[in-house]
Amino acid sequence: MPSVDVELVKQRNPIERVIASxxxxxxxxxxxxxxxxxxHDEQHPSLVVYPSTRSFFCFGCKASGDVIxxxxxxxKVGFRRALELLGEAAPASVSTNGAKRGxxxxxxxxxxxxxxxLAAACDLYHEALLRNxxxxxxxxxxxxxxxxxxxxxLGYSDGQALKPFLRRHRFSLRRAAEMxxxxxxxxxxxxxxxVIPELRGGQCAWMVGRALNERRLKYLGxxxxxxxxxxxxxxxxxxxxxxxxxxxxxxxxxxNLPICALLGTHVRAELLRFLExxxxxxxxxxxxxxxxxxxxxxxxxxxxxxxxxxxxxxVKDLGELGASEDGRERFLRLVAxxxxxxxxxxxxxxx
Ligand SMILES: [Zn+2]
Numbered sequence: 046m047p048s049v050d051v052e053l054v055k056q057r058n059p060i061e062r063v064i065a066s067x068x069x070x071x072x073x074x075x076x077x078x079x080x081x082x083x084x085h086d087e088q089h090p091s092l093v094v095y096p097s098t099r100s101f102f103c104f105g106c107k108a109s110g111d112v113i114x115x116x117x118x119x120x121k122v123g124f125r126r127a128l129e130l131l132g133e134a135a136p137a138s139v140s141t142n143g144a145k146r147g148x149x150x151x152x153x154x155x156x157x158x159x160x161x162x163l164a165a166a167c168d169l170y171h172e173a174l175l176r177n178x179x180x181x182x183x184x185x186x187x188x189x190x191x192x193x194x195x196x197x198x199l200g201y202s203d204g205q206a207l208k209p210f211l212r213r214h215r216f217s218l219r220r221a222a223e224m225x226x227x228x229x230x231x232x233x234x235x236x237x238x239x240v241i242p243e244l245r246g247g248q249c250a251w252m253v254g255r256a257l258n259e260r261r262l263k264y265l266g267x268x269x270x271x272x273x274x275x276x277x278x279x280x281x282x283x284x285x286x287x288x289x290x291x292x293x294x295x296x297x298x299x300x301n302l303p304i305c306a307l308l309g310t311h312v313r314a315e316l317l318r319f320l321e322x323x324x325x326x327x328x329x330x331x332x333x334x335x336x337x338x339x340x341x342x343x344x345x346x347x348x349x350x351x352x353x354x355x356x357x358x359x360v361k362d363l364g365e366l367g368a369s370e371d372g373r374e375r376f377l378r379l380v381a382x383x384x385x386x387x388x389x390x391x392x393x394x395x396x
Pocket of ligand 1: 092
C-alpha cells in the first residue's frame, strides 16, 4: 500500500471527536476528556483522551494509542480499513440514493513520479497565471483576487510549458497523458484554462481546468479519482458549507468560509463519511432543478444537521453571487436567516 502520512491523518481527525463519534460520551476536564472505556466493562470513566498529544489511555485496561489505534481496536479492523473508516483512503464513489456507504472502492494510488508530475504542473501553471493578465482579469471579474490565487495555488495553462519540462526531467509523457495532463497527440489538455488544484497536505493531488473561452467544455478534470475540492479546508469545523462547482468553492474561500465542493452533484463516500461527524452542514447548490434535487437528497440523508441555503431568484450559483458587488452581504444575510441546525421540529413521519 502507499505510504501514509500518519501525523497528517491524526491532525485531520481530532481524536476526541472520532472517539465521541463511536458512541463514547466524553466530558471535558481541563485540557483532557474522560469517558467510559469501550474496551472493558466499567461504570466509572477511566478512559482519558489527550487532544494535545492526539492520544488516548485507559487507566482500567491500559488500552492506549492514537486515533487509528482506536478505530482499529473499536471496529476490530486492520490499519487500511481503519483509514477507510476515517475517510482517509482513496475516494470511492456512491450515489446519494439512500446514502449507502457501500464498500470503498480501492483506487490505484499515486506513485512518487505521479506526485512529482502533478507538483511540477501545479507550479508551472501557478507561475504562468501570475504572468497572464487576461486570466487574472477573468478571475477578478468573478470576484477572485490575488489572496485566493495564492491561498489555493491557482494556475493557468499556457499550453507550452509542461511538456518540455517533463521531457527535460525525464518523466513519462505517456503517464502524463494517462493522468489527463497531456492529450494523446502530446499537447496540453488543460491549455488556456484556469487551473484549480486540490491540495492535500500541501501537495497537488488533482486539478480541474476551467475554460476562459465559453465555447469550450466548461470544466475539464484530470483522469485521476475526482476528490472533494477543499476537503482539508472543512476539517475541524462545526459548521461547513458544501457547494457544487470549483468557482462556487473559490467564492467561498474568498469569503473565508469553511467550504468544499462536490465538483458536480454526486456525493462520494469520502464526503459522506466525513459529513457523519460534522454537527452542521449548509448545502449551497445550484439554483436549478438538478442542484435543488441533489440538495434535498443529501439533506434528507443527513437529517436535522443539514440546512439548504436557497440562492436568491435569478442567481444561478454561488460563484455568480460572488461576482456581484454586494454578494457577500446578501449571502451572509441568507446564512443568518437559516438559524442553527438541530433546533427545528423534525418533519412528521409520513403515515
Ligand atoms: Zn479500558
